[in-house]
Amino acid sequence: xxxxxxxxxxxxxxxxxxxxxxxxxxxxxxxxxxxxxxxxxxxxxxxxxxxxxxxxxxxxxxxxxxxxxxxxxxxxxxxxxxxxxxxxxxxxxxxxxxxxxxxxxxxxxxxxxxxxxxxxxxxxxxxxxxxxxxxxxxxxxxxxxxxxxxxxxxxxxxxxxxxxxxx
Amino acid sequence: xxxxxxxxxxxxxxxxxxxxxxxxxxxxxxxxxxxxxxxxxxxxxxxxxxxxxxxxxxxxxxxxxxxxxxxxxxxxxxxxxxxxxxxxxxxxxxxxxxxxxxxxxxxxxxxxxxxxxxxxxxxxxxxxxxxxxxxxxxxxxxxxxxxxxxxxxxxxxxxxx
Numbered sequence: 097x098x099x100x101x102x103x104x105x106x107x108x109x110x111x112x113x114x115x116x117x118x119x120x121x122x123x124x125x126x127x128x129x130x131x132x133x134x135x136x137x138x139x140x141x142x143x144x145x146x147x148x149x150x151x152x153x154x155x156x157x158x159x160x161x162x163x164x165x166x167x168x169x170x171x172x173x174x175x176x177x178x179x180x181x182x183x184x185x186x187x188x189x190x191x192x193x194x195x196x197x198x199x200x201x202x203x204x205x206x207x208x209x210x211x212x213x214x215x216x217x218x219x220x221x222x223x224x225x226x227x228x229x230x231x232x233x234x235x236x237x238x239x240x241x242x243x244x245x246x247x248x249x250x251x252x253x254x255x256x257x258x259x260x261x262x263x
Numbered sequence: 264x265x266x267x268x269x270x271x272x273x274x275x276x277x278x279x280x281x282x283x284x285x286x287x288x289x290x291x292x293x294x295x296x297x298x299x300x301x302x303x304x305x306x307x308x309x310x311x312x313x314x315x316x317x318x319x320x321x322x323x324x325x326x327x328x329x330x331x332x333x334x335x336x337x338x339x340x341x342x343x344x345x346x347x348x349x350x351x352x353x354x355x356x357x358x359x360x361x362x363x364x365x366x367x368x369x370x371x372x373x374x375x376x377x378x379x380x381x382x383x384x385x386x387x388x389x390x391x392x393x394x395x396x397x398x399x400x401x402x403x404x405x406x407x408x409x410x411x412x413x414x415x416x417x418x419x420x421x422x423x424x
Contacts, residue, residue: 142284143290144290145285145288145290145291145292145307145309146290146292146306146307146309146311149292149296149307150305150307150387153296153298153305153387160295160296160298160299161295163296163298163307164292164293164294164295164296164307164308165294165295167292167307168281168282168285168292168294169277169278169281169282171281172277172278172280172281172284173274173277173278173281175277176273176276176277176280177273177277180273185273186269186272186273188266188269189266189269189270189272189273190273192266192270193270193273193274
């Protein structure tokens with residue numbers, strides 16, 4: 097009886113949420129938010145790759161030989177993914193990479209959070225004053241974006257304003 | 264399989280654009296940087312940053328000898344906040360980030376013939392090199408860079424304030 101009552105209460109909410117997340121306008125809005133965020137995040141890294149490389153060095157996780165290669169490639173991956181999401185060019189695959197990157201960032205931040213490092217994450221701005229953003233705040237932000245990216249990846253209905261998508 | 268192909272296309276486009284742009288960019292960095300502190304100051308080897316290796320004082324005890332000789336002015340390239348938190352005793356602050364605001368007063372107090380040693384945090388910062396470069400543009404010729412910076416100096420127990 098109790099389970100049945102719970103189901104009866106939960107069903108309208110679930111179906112309402114499903115309808116909301118299945119709405120193609122919502123999916124479009126999420127894609128644009130994700131896309132603009134990634135383009136914004138990539139900008140300062142593209143104009144100052146040396147500073148971004150130093151931030152990667154500060155993470156103390158990557159082999160020396162890879163630091164510059166990461167600093168060169170990652171900002172453009174973010175930029176192209178941002179464009180792909182906004183223009184709807186392979187949006188599902190772009191969302192998959194988006195989530196992969198966010199997952200990698202989350203792992204890297206978590207490791208340094210556990211280590212107790214205080215550092216500049218270099219996510220949205222490169223701070224010359226060695227300003228450290230709160231790691232917990234960064235992790236929550238990443239988790240929110242992961243949820244948004246997952247919605248775009250799992251979206252089954254027809255997508256709006258796409259130049260190249262199956263649905 | 265289709266998703267893998269699309270992922271490969273997106274990543275391929277990104278990587279091609281990234282390395283092509285870096286190759287032609289005025290702020291390009293080398294494919295491999297210098298990230299070993301034992302070899303000197305760490306750097307991405309950017310095109311627009313010249314590391315003045317010839318001016319470096321790698322042996323901090325030699326830096327202390329010059330300090331004791333009293334012929335050099337020690338110039339702190341770090342932020343004013345870091346300077347106020349602790350600096351080499353007698354050093355002057357000339358924050359790299361506020362160079363334009365401070366240089367005129369600095370120039371009045373220390374003319375171009377002054378012998379200068381710049382420093383920043385240590386081997387993980389390039390600010391002392393960048394400051395030395397800017398000072399050279401202002402006509403200073405007697406410049407050296409204390410490679411181990413404030414942290415190295417403090418670790419050795421040399422005078423700070």
